[in-house]
Amino acid sequence: MFISFEGIEGSGKTTQIRLLCDALKQSGKDVVMSKEPGGTAFGSVIRSLLLDPNQTFNHSHTELMLFYADRLEHVSGVIRPALDRGAVAVVDRYMDSTYAYQCFGRGVSKEIVTTLNTLVGVIPDITILCDLSVEEGLKRAKARAGLDRFEQETVDFHDRVRAGFLEKATQEPNRIRVVSVAQRSIEDIHEEIMQIIKEKLR
8 A cells, every 4th residue: 555645844744654654563564654855865865955945946847857856766766666565655745745836836837747747657545634724834843943945935835735735635535535633632633544544454
């Protein structure tokens, strides 16, 4: 099974991924936990460029192409091998982040992203969208560490990104499950996610 986690900045994806992976391992599953960008050594270099607050790009599609270069290497080197051996692959951000951040946040053509997705060829079996307000998400992001290049974007940018995630969820309700994380305990959110995954595994 291939599981991806999505959400705006500060939505708690990483915490929930760790809890899910621990639970799956305890149940005897072979689990591979990864992230985008940065799931490979090559991707780590790209991640440092993409998240560097001082980095600027001259062309409007440079950022997009870096994300896809990372993804192609990630799928070929990590995700496909994991799925081929029967493991559960759990990834922090994947193709829906590109749709939300690039198409809605940056204004990149959806047709371009759709075309690039044909090169990737691997779609998650289930996607958990951790949803909360932009204000709360950015507040959490600011509290945990210095802000990266995306976290420093305007509130309007992040509003568009959240709208992109929610639109995608309405388009693919069988794959993308929206989990509200506002004013809920980590344990409560984890329990809901576990129920979603157990249903899918059955």
